[in-house]
Amino acid sequence: MxxxxxxxxxxxxxxxxxxxxxxxxxxxxxxxxxxxxxxxxxxxxxxxxxxxxxxxxxxxxxxxxxxxxxxxxxxxxxxxxxxxxxxxxxxHPEEPLGLFLDVRFKAISRTAEIHRYRLIATYTNTMNEAQDSWKLKICFPAFVPLSADDYDRDEIRIEGKAYVQLESSSNDRIFPGESVDIVPLKTHFIEYEVNDSVYDQLREQHKVSWKLYTSNAQVIEGDKPLSELQEF
Ligand SMILES: [Zn+2]
Missing domain, CATH: 1.10.30 (DNA Binding (I), subunit A)
Incomplete structure (x- = not known):
């Protein structure tokens, strides 16, 4: 039944x-x-x-x-x-109004010394109207060995700690109900390595944070402790 x-x-x-x-x-x-x-x-x-x-x-x-x-x-x-x-x-009663960004960290290779991860960010437009553009800003602690393709890079400080901020944007239209990978795997990527010196730093609480701006929805902000990256 x-x-x-x-x-x-x-x-x-x-x-x-x-x-x-x-x-x-x-x-x-x-x-x-x-x-x-x-x-x-x-x-x-x-x-x-x-x-x-x-x-x-x-x-x-x-x-x-x-x-x-x-x-x-x-x-x-x-x-x-x-x-x-x-x-x-x-x-979070406001979320069904249409704002959803799923940020994950996918392990792409592991050896005894180094774990490499790729950032995956999927945005779902649950609004009733299309969005004409988006811009993603994402901040990593400066000690993380990052490699990124096609991203603008800035060094910034938040509460006295150094971060690298990467920015990416697109004018591709996102239709209602559509899910878009805003860190596309082929055209550009953000990857980072977790090695011994990074593990030492992880004992402190460090976060990866992000902001997503779209043409007609409010800003989506979020963060995740870097230590959680190891779970994937
Ligand atoms: Zn599911």
Whole structure:
């Protein structure tokens, strides 16, 4: 049996129609999924409901236990993702108005001494109108060995600490509902290495921060502790 309509509605509203695992805006492509399958005794109630995008829904549902590659999603993990995301949505009621920037750090190579990461920033236009341009400013602590292609660079100080600020912009139009990778993988990139001297610095709290300006939405600001980069 599917969830009753009112359970689905509450789950969709509490999630801002975003996937509780990857936080992508789902629009009509979001599913309300059972955390514990009905065949395993899961109930058709809100406590057992999670909103997932099509990709995460397939990942969570189609795990083949005879070929256990990767890490299976456990019901407990799914529930933790959901509770964390619902809490976030509750404390950020302004986000469904259309501002969503997902910033991640993808590991691209690892040796014993050096880990290299690439920055991925995906912007989703959830406004009802197209945006004609965007500009991204992103600040890294100055001790991080950065390489970047096609970015303007400035050295700045925030609260006495040195940062390198990289700036990139585009006049490409972003249509309503469209997701755009604003750090495109081919034309330009931001990469950095985590080596021994960087690990030493990481004991202090250092952040990567960003601001995204678009033609007709308010500025999106965010930051993430640099130490979290190692988790990806
Ligand atoms: Zn997802």
């Amino acid at each position: 599917p969830f009753p309509r009112e359970v689905r509605d509450i789950a969709l509203v509490k999630s801002h129609r975003r996937c509780c695992v990857c936080h992508e805006f789902g629009g009509r492509n979001v599913n309300v999924h059972h955390i514990i399958q009905e065949a395993d005794g899961g109930v058709n109630a809100l406590e057992n409901a999670i909103c997932l995008c099509l990709r995460c829904h397939a990942e969570a549902g189609h795990f083949n236990s005879r070929h256990p590659l990767g890490t299976k999603y456990s019901p407990r993990e799914l529930k933790a993702h959901r509770d964390q995301w619902w809490e976030h949505c509750l404390s």
